[in-house]
Amino acid sequence: GGASEVLARHxxxxxxxxxxxxxxxFWVDRGLLERVQxxxxxRELRLNE
Structure with a gap:
């Protein structure tokens, strides 16, 4: 949600x-970002099977 939704719309x-x-x-929690990625x-790999 939030910023990523705005960016996606663009x-x-x-x-x-x-x-x-x-x-x-520098302000993103590295561990959280890596888990999300x-x-x-x-999810993408499953969709591409």
Missing amino acids: GLSLHAVFRLNDLLD AEHVR
Whole structure:
């Protein structure tokens, strides 16, 4: 929700949002971001099977 939804409406993919978060990781909780990314990757892999 929040900022990522706004970014998505402006045509940025989830991957672009994750890359943006990487640039801002001085305030992002690294462990949480990595768990979110890993879950997204697992979901994508299941969809692509």
